[in-house]
Structures are given as C-alpha cells and as structure tokens.
Amino acid sequence: MREVVVLGVGLHRFGKSGDAVVGNKSVTALCRHAVDAALKDAGVAWRQIEAVAAASSRFSGGKGWGLNGNDVVEDMGSTGVPVYNLSAGCAAGGNAFNVGYSMVAGGLHDMVLVVGGEVMPKGMIQTSGNEEVTDPEFLRQRCVGIPGPAFWAALARRRMHDYGTTEAQFAGVTVKARRCGVGNPFARFQKAVTVEEVLASAYVSNPLRLFEICAVSNGAAAAVICSKDKARQFTAAPVWVASSAVATMTFEDALPRALAGPVPNGPSFHTEAKAAVLKAFERSGIGPKDVSFTELQDNTCYYELAFPEEWGLCQPGEAEHLLEAGETTPTGRMPINPSGGFVSFGEATTAMGVFQIAELTWQLRGQSGARQVPGARVGLAQTLGLGGNATAAILKR
Amino acid sequence: MPEGDTQLSEITVPSVAGLFVEDGGAGILGSRCTACGTPYFPRAASCHNPACPGSQMEECSFGGRGRLWSYSVANFAPPAPYKHDKPFAPYVIGIVDLEAGLRVVGQMVNPVEEVSVGAAVELVVEALYHEDGKAYTTWKFRLV
Numbered sequence: 001m002r003e004v005v006v007l008g009v010g011l012h013r014f015g016k017s018g019d020a021v022v023g024n025k026s027v028t029a030l031c032r033h034a035v036d037a038a039l040k041d042a043g044v045a046w047r048q049i050e051a052v053a054a055a056s057s058r059f060s061g062g063k064g065w066g067l068n069g070n071d072v073v074e075d076m077g078s079t080g081v082p083v084y085n086l087s088a089g090c091a092a093g094g095n096a097f098n099v100g101y102s103m104v105a106g107g108l109h110d111m112v113l114v115v116g117g118e119v120m121p122k123g124m125i126q127t128s129g130n131e132e133v134t135d136p137e138f139l140r141q142r143c144v145g146i147p148g149p150a151f152w153a154a155l156a157r158r159r160m161h162d163y164g165t166t167e168a169q170f171a172g173v174t175v176k177a178r179r180c181g182v183g184n185p186f187a188r189f190q191k192a193v194t195v196e197e198v199l200a201s202a203y204v205s206n207p208l209r210l211f212e213i214c215a216v217s218n219g220a221a222a223a224v225i226c227s228k229d230k231a232r233q234f235t236a237a238p239v240w241v242a243s244s245a246v247a248t249m250t251f252e253d254a255l256p257r258a259l260a261g262p263v264p265n266g267p268s269f270h271t272e273a274k275a276a277v278l279k280a281f282e283r284s285g286i287g288p289k290d291v292s293f294t295e296l297q298d299n300t301c302y303y304e305l306a307f308p309e310e311w312g313l314c315q316p317g318e319a320e321h322l323l324e325a326g327e328t329t330p331t332g333r334m335p336i337n338p339s340g341g342f343v344s345f346g347e348a349t350t351a352m353g354v355f356q357i358a359e360l361t362w363q364l365r366g367q368s369g370a371r372q373v374p375g376a377r378v379g380l381a382q383t384l385g386l387g388g389n390a391t392a393a394i395l396k397r
Numbered sequence: 398m399p400e401g402d403t404q405l406s407e408i409t410v411p412s413v414a415g416l417f418v419e420d421g422g423a424g425i426l427g428s429r430c431t432a433c434g435t436p437y438f439p440r441a442a443s444c445h446n447p448a449c450p451g452s453q454m455e456e457c458s459f460g461g462r463g464r465l466w467s468y469s470v471a472n473f474a475p476p477a478p479y480k481h482d483k484p485f486a487p488y489v490i491g492i493v494d495l496e497a498g499l500r501v502v503g504q505m506v507n508p509v510e511e512v513s514v515g516a517a518v519e520l521v522v523e524a525l526y527h528e529d530g531k532a533y534t535t536w537k538f539r540l541v
Contacts, residue, residue: 131478133413133414133415133416136439138478139413139416139439140502141475141476141477141478141479142412142413142478142479142480143412143413143416143503143525143535143536144490144502144503144504144535145471145474145475145479145481145488145490145504146471146475146490146502147471147473147475147476149469150469150470150471150490151469152469153469153470154467154468154469154490154492155467157467157468157469157514158466158467158514160514161467161514161515202472203470203472204472204473205469205470205471205472206469206470206472206487206509208469251445251446251447251448254500256492256500256501256502259438259439259501259502260425260427260436260437260438260499260500260501260502261499261500262435262436262498262499262500263494263495263498263499263500264500
C-alpha cells in the first residue's frame, strides 16, 4: 500500500433552498464550487485528475440514477476519466473517500477527486413511496409510523435510563456545537444558542427537540487526494491519510433498524460505526489517546455523548461530565466536532463524509481560525449511513 | 371516533394482510430458525446469523408479554405511507423485548406520561386509522 496525501479541500457553504447562501443552485453548481476550491487549494488543474469517486445522491441531479459524479465530470470537462458513484446513505461521502483512498493507496491512480453534494428535499426525509408489503420500510411506516428522528429519540431515552442524562445535558451539546459554528464561515447556522433557547424549541421526537436534531441542508464538499510521490510536486507540508476504513453492521447489533430483531446479549450499539473506527485505529497504529480531535456524525446531540464512549475515546457514562467541564470544545481534552458538526451545518447527506475530510485538513494545517484545535496533529472522522453503513478516516500531519 | 379504540360494531381490517393475527390471541407472524433459535419478524426466508450451522426456518407467531427497552414519541405526523385519523395525535413508539426473544418496534396504546423504560407490556392488535367506515388495525403494545 502506498501512502496517501490530502492535497486540497473545498466546500460550498451550507444553506437552505431559496436562502441567500445556496439560493436555487443545482447540486452540480454546488459541487462545481467545492471542486474549484479544492483544485485551487491543491494547486492542481482539472486535467490532472485521473479518477473521480463521487458520493451518489438519491435526491437531486445524477440523471435520476444517482450518477452525480458523471454530472461533475461533464461540467468540469469530459476528460474520459473513470467515475465511481457510491451509494451508502449518509455514509456515502465517507465511502467515496475510502474508494478514492484505496485506488491511490493501491497504485491504480496518482491523483483522485472525491466529491459529494446535495440539494435536499424540504421537510422530513421520505421513504421511497413504494407500497410493497415485501418492502420492510413500507411496513415500518404503514404499520407503526416511525419518523426518522424517532430512532435517535429512543437511543436518547435509553441513555437517560442508563446514565441519568438530563434534557438540559442534551441541550448543552447543541449549545457547544452552535458555539463552534459561530467561528466557521461554511456553517449554515453561525449564531450561538442558549440552553434555555434549545429547551424552548419544540419536541420533534420526545426527548429530542428541534435544535437538537440536524436540519437538512444544501451544500457540497470536495477533496483532491494523491500519492506521496505526486504530493512532493505540490506541497512541502502534506496532510497524510493515516487510514480509511469501511464497515457494515453485524448480526449482534442491538438496535432495531427494521421492525424486529433478536433480543441481543449486550449493548452492542452501532456495530458498523465502532467496527469502522476500530479498524481505522488498528490499520494506522494510532489509538484513541493519540486523537487530537474528532469529527463525528452528530445527526443528533445523542451521538456526541455516546460515540466517544463506544470507541474508547472516554469511559462509558463519562461524556456528560466531559461536556460540562468544557473538555469537548476545541480547546478541551477531547474536542468533538470543532467544525460545529451536523447540528451547525445541517445535513447535505452525501457531502458529509467529504466535509469532514475538509475540516480535518484545515485543522491539521492550523487554518481553522476561531475554532482551531491548538496543536492538532491527528484527526478522526466518522460517518454512519442507512442500511448499516459506516466509515472512518484518520488524518495526520 | 376514539383514537386507537376498536369499537365492537366496526368492521376491522388489517393495515397489512398476513403480518399479524387477532383471533386466538394477538400475535405477529414471523419465523424462527430451528438450527440456532434466532427469531424473525416479518418472516425470513433464510437465517441471517453468520454463525448458524444451517438455516432451517419454521413459521411462528410471537405475542404475549415483554418489557419496554426504550421508546420515543412521534410528536409530528410522519409522511406517507403512514396513515392516521385527523386531527393527528402524538403517539409513543415502543421498542419491546418480548419474552419470546424478539425485540419489536410498535406503537404504544398508552400516552407518554404513563410510559417508562423497563415497564411490563403485552402485545395487542388495535385500530391504527379509519377509512371508509372501517378500522384498519396493527399490532401495538399496552402496559400491563
């Protein structure tokens, strides 16, 4: 395996359809902006890109078939390069990064573009509309009625039972996340909120409130990655990919993703996320203690508390204490989501795994301004997607 | 018409046919692998346990009692294909560990104020929504 470098990254600021930030831009226009920024950051011309790994949207563009990578290549100039359109729900961006990484590490290509972007439909994400009794998602919605946030709310409720977590502590996670977002010019929400404001927002799915669940956003992210030898031509201080891993959930997983499953023996939650992160640790020889900061998938504040414990970044039941002691802020002992996270950006699903790579890169270069993690040397990124998909990446300088 | 209450005079129709039964005791129709004991709902054609020595599926019905592992609330109406009576009333979604070894998702009959993690519940079949003068039913859980 060859060593891989992140040479350049770019984002289109996240926003909501019709606002002053993203207006009515198409997903291809958003991606174009992010790709141009990443190429410029890398000092690379479009014609030097040898392959594209694209996170594939089911919502917009992509010729109706999720072929968003092809849209990007046509827009940038049809050079004939291979395009890989990756689909993995909210983990698609992380998956695309892994495929791009694997191709460079494996010696197939020297210079690869990874891109994800999204124009999201308004309101709650709907299911396929398919009314087939053989479709488990149809059965979930017709026979029970499970809005997306209800899955997270049940996890939050269980944590309240297991560890005595309070609603004010969940709100505190949002307050911390939004304070980070104030310092991020790419965040959709750049205004701080108070615990009182969070607790005054309506329940979307009790015990989780509107300000504690990420909105859906439009946005795009891109990264140019290359081999070590190639990188020498462009930079003297590269950001290295220490490892990139993908996993799916295992049979022991305790969470009811469908209608039912066997009662598990233990609290094996999100086995896919844990497996991806532990694989990333193992392959890099980097351990939880070496991590300077983490960008994790906080679709809701629950994950900022649960994930660090599940991966060994801290002890089970310790996360609330760390939050309240300020240890999860950029200047704390265990910084989580210095970017402001999904709570400050809103989720543009397929962009998220690549957005995390951009934040890790800026942090490791010391370019993150008000949200900078002092002396950041190692960053961990993680995504989680429908279907039991997860990815993890570790970047270092 | 009262939410979640099937009146005796009503014609009841399963919201999805062949998924659960009411007569002879409320139960959801699934299967169990006789080789490794893993229960499934809905029915599975083959066993998903990678450690199972050989998939041998047998149809069975799951019902009876269990404990609430956790729960959430649908504070807003989910989008289609969910169907509900108007006006929308928030409902509790339970995750229940049945004594039969199955962890099942289903609506709770009881309001959120009465529900707590670890509570004992039983599986019932009740109305989910009404259409054309008929009550369309589903499986739910009730505190016992």
